[in-house]
Amino acid sequence: MDMQLGRKRLGAVLAVAVLIAAALFYLIQPAEEGAVEQATIDDLIASTSVRKGDVGEVVAVDQSSPFFAMMATPLAVYYDISGEKYTVPLLVMGNSPETQENGVSRSVKDFITASDRKNGVFIGRMPEDSGISPSVYIETQCPRVASREVARTFWERSDGAILVHASEEGYDAAVPIAPLASYLNIPVLVAKETSEVRDVLRDLQVKYVLVAGKLEGYRKTWRVEDVYEALNSTALGVPSKDGTLRSVMQDRLGIVPEYITLANPLDAHEPEVLSSVTYVFNGTLKSKETGSTYRPDTSDPSHTFEIPEGADVNIIVDSYMTFTKNPDPRRNPDKDGQRSYTYIGVDKDSDGAIDRLEFFAPSLAYRNIHQGSTSVAAHAHMRHILYNASPVQTVQIAGTLHESFPENVPISLPGSVPETNYTI
Secondary structure (H helix, E strand, O other), X not given: OHXXXXXXXXXXXXXXXXXXXXXXXXXXXXXXXXXXXXXXHHHHHOOOEEEOOOOOOEEEEEOOOHHHHHHHHHHHEEEOXXXXXXXXXXXXXXXOOOOOOOOOOHHHHHHHHHHOOOOEEEEOOOOOOOOOOOOEEEOOOOHHHHHHHHHHHHEEEEXXXXXXXXXXXXHHHHOOOOHHHHHHOOOEEEEOOHHHOHHHHHHOOOOEEEEEOOOOOOEEEEEOOOHHHHHHHHHHOEEXXXXXXXXXHHHHOOOOXXXXXXXXXXXXXXXOOXXXXXXXXXXXXXXXXXXXXXXXXXXXXXXXXEOOOOOEEEEEEEEEEEOOOOOOOOOOHHHHOOEEEEEEEEOOOOOOOOOEXXXXXXXXXXXEEEEOOEEEEEEEEEEEEEEOOOOEEEEEEEEEOOOOOOOOOOOOOOOOOOEEEEXX
C-alpha cells in the first residue's frame, strides 16, 4: 500500500513538474509573429532605431507613384532619440506632360544646379535628364519592392515601422500618420499583404507597427482609424498606461506646437463639373511695349463671354500669339523679348477696355512654342476660379513683337508697327 501510494505521489509530482516546465517554456518564448497585441503611445515614445547608409546631399523620387515620396520622407527628414533633426531636400521628378518641358520641371533642374546637390538617393525610375548622380539608386516602378529595399538599405534596426496597404485607401489612411515615420525615425513599408514584409520586419527586429489600410498586424499593432487619432498621438496627446496624456512631439521630442494647419479633405478630390462651355476668339494685334504693370486699353483687341451668374466658375485660358521675324539676322524672338499678356476682367463702361481686372496670363510665365530651335509663338496658360462674379466678362490681349526699326540695319518696314495673329 505504501509503495503504491508513493508511486502515485511521485507520478503526481512529475506531472506537476512537467506542467510547470511547459508553462515556463511558454512564458520565456518570444511572441509568435502572428500574435498581435495593442501598441500604445508609450511604445512609440520609447522607440529606438539604428540607421545605416548615408542619403547624401539630396533624396529624389519618381513621380509615378505617391508612395515613393511617402517612403522617402523619413530619409529626407528625421529626428534621432535625442531630438536632433537631420534634413536634406526631397525632390519629386519625372517625365510629366503637365510641366512646360514635358519632362522634369525646370524648377527642379534649377534647384539642382543652384544648390549643386547631385549626390544622393533616387527611388523609382530615374529620368535621363534628372541631373542627379545618385550613390544609391533603388530602380523599380513597384512601390512595394522599393519600400522593402529602402528599409533594408537605410535601417540596421528599428523598433517600429509604418505598414501601408498598397491601395488608394491605404495611402489616404497613411497620410496623417506618415510624419511619425520622421519623428520616430522608422521606415514606411508598402504591401498588399503583411506576409510580403514579414521577413523585413523580423530582420529589423520590429516590435510594433502602425497600420494604415487593410493589412494584418505584426506583434504590437496600432491600427490608426482616423485623422483625429493620428493628430492626437502626434501632437495633442492620448492616454498612456498611467492615464496621463502623452504625444510623440511633446513627450519624445520636447516640441510644443505653436500653430496648426487645417485642411479640407474635399480639396484632394476633383469637384463635380455641372456644365462647361468653350469660347474661341481670333484676330490681329499690333505690337506695343508691355510688361507686368501694363493695363489694357481700347487699342487692344477685346472680346466678351458669359459665365453663369452667382456660380463658382473655373476659367481656363489658353492664348497663342505668333511671333514676327526680325529683319536683323542677328535677332530672334527670344532676344527681342517677344511676349503676350492675356487679360480677363469686367468692362464696366462698355468702351472695349477692362476696368476691373480679375486676372491675367503672361506667356513669359508659361512657354514659347518651338519649331526646331526657333521660337515661333507665345503660349499663355492660366486657370482661375471666379466667385459670384459679373456674368459678362471681357478678354483682351496685348503683345510685344520685334522692333519696327532695328538698330544699325538700313531697312524700313512697310507700316511702322509690326502686327501678328492670335487665338484665345
